[in-house]
Amino acid sequence: MANQFIHQEYLVAGNNFNSAGSASEAVKSTLKKMGVASSDIRRVAIAMYEGEINMVIHAGGGIALVDIYYDKINILLNDKGKGIADLEKAMQPGYSTAPEEVQRLGFGAGMGLPNMKKYADVFDIQSEVGVGTTVKMTIYFG
Amino acid sequence: MTVKELVQVLDAKVYNLDDEMREVTSGYAGDFLSAVMGKAPTDSAWFTIMNNVNVCAVATLAEVAVVVLCEGVEPDEPLLNKVKMQGVNLIAVKEDIFGAVKKVCHLI
Ligand SMILES: Nc1ncnc2c1ncn2[C@@H]1O[C@H](COP(=O)(O)OP(=O)(O)OP(=O)(O)O)[C@@H](O)[C@H]1O
Ligand SMILES: [Mg+2]
Numbered sequence: 001m002a003n004q005f006i007h008q009e010y011l012v013a014g015n016n017f018n019s020a021g022s023a024s025e026a027v028k029s030t031l032k033k034m035g036v037a038s039s040d041i042r043r044v045a046i047a048m049y050e051g052e053i054n055m056v057i058h059a060g061g062g063i064a065l066v067d068i069y070y071d072k073i074n075i076l077l078n079d080k081g082k083g084i085a086d087l088e089k090a091m092q093p094g095y096s097t098a099p100e101e102v103q104r105l106g107f108g109a110g111m112g113l114p115n116m117k118k119y120a121d122v123f124d125i126q127s128e129v130g131v132g133t134t135v136k137m138t139i140y141f142g
Numbered sequence: 143m144t145v146k147e148l149v150q151v152l153d154a155k156v157y158n159l160d161d162e163m164r165e166v167t168s169g170y171a172g173d174f175l176s177a178v179m180g181k182a183p184t185d186s187a188w189f190t191i192m193n194n195v196n197v198c199a200v201a202t203l204a205e206v207a208v209v210v211l212c213e214g215v216e217p218d219e220p221l222l223n224k225v226k227m228q229g230v231n232l233i234a235v236k237e238d239i240f241g242a243v244k245k246v247c248h249l250i
Binding site for chain 1 (some may be wrong): 197199
């Protein structure tokens with residue numbers, strides 16, 4: 001049981017706000033079918049959505065790799081976008097470089113990364129300017 | 143209170159009611175989507191003037207009981223289609239957020 005898992009891969013399109021969130025929605029419905037507790041699903045779905053949206057807005061898209069085990073989920077988000085110069089600053093609640101047109105859609109509170117850190121049990125972000133950004137999250141069930 | 147009761151008290155325009163007997167046990171007001179996902183409790187009524195399609199995703203993810211569009215704002219077409227598809231409760235009122243919350247906060 002412990003070494004069985006579901007592997008899923010998603011392409012996240014950049015700058016498309018109609019498809020944005022579809023990877024998180026798909027993962028959410030997988031977890032629902034598995035009977036994972038709704039409070040855990042909520043944490044997974046929000047953390048992944050925030051990461052997905054960040055790739056859509058800030059990185060021109062990317063990929064999401066998801067491994068679901070019976071007791072946890074690993075989410076890896078990778079993009080080849082512009083990267084983040086100052087990670088410590090980016091992690092601060094309220095810090096945002098979101099352009100005005102996406103602010104008008106309700107993004108840009110600077111709460112996405114803090115939310116990911118809050119809802120994930122393990123959160124790791126690596127970024128290099130001009131190379132891209134990788135976010136790894138683990139959420140344990142129960 | 144239920145979503146149905148909320149609609150009555152607010153005299154709200156109904157855009158989509160999927161589950162009118164759903165209990166509303168809390169509330170949240172605001173337009174920044176990440177703030178909603180960070181702070182809105184499950185089963186809350188979410189008061190906002192944001193009316194694009196991402197509102198539906200956030201309402202689903204945060205598991206709010208109902209979205210209350212304020213200040214006479216109407217959902218744009220993609221949002222309306224999506225809430226119908228995903229079964230998200232969406233209603234609208236003429237009052238601004240303060241006025242709408244004032245009408246119901248003692249009942250929730
Ligand atoms: N994948 C990414 N590639 C490049 N920059 C990023 C990426 N993710 C985050 N950032 C940078 O970090 C900042 C903070 O991100 P965070 O998600 O916390 O806030 P936001 O996306 O600006 O607004 P919100 O998430 O509240 O809508 C962003 O404004 C952006 O400058
Ligand atoms: Mg963000």
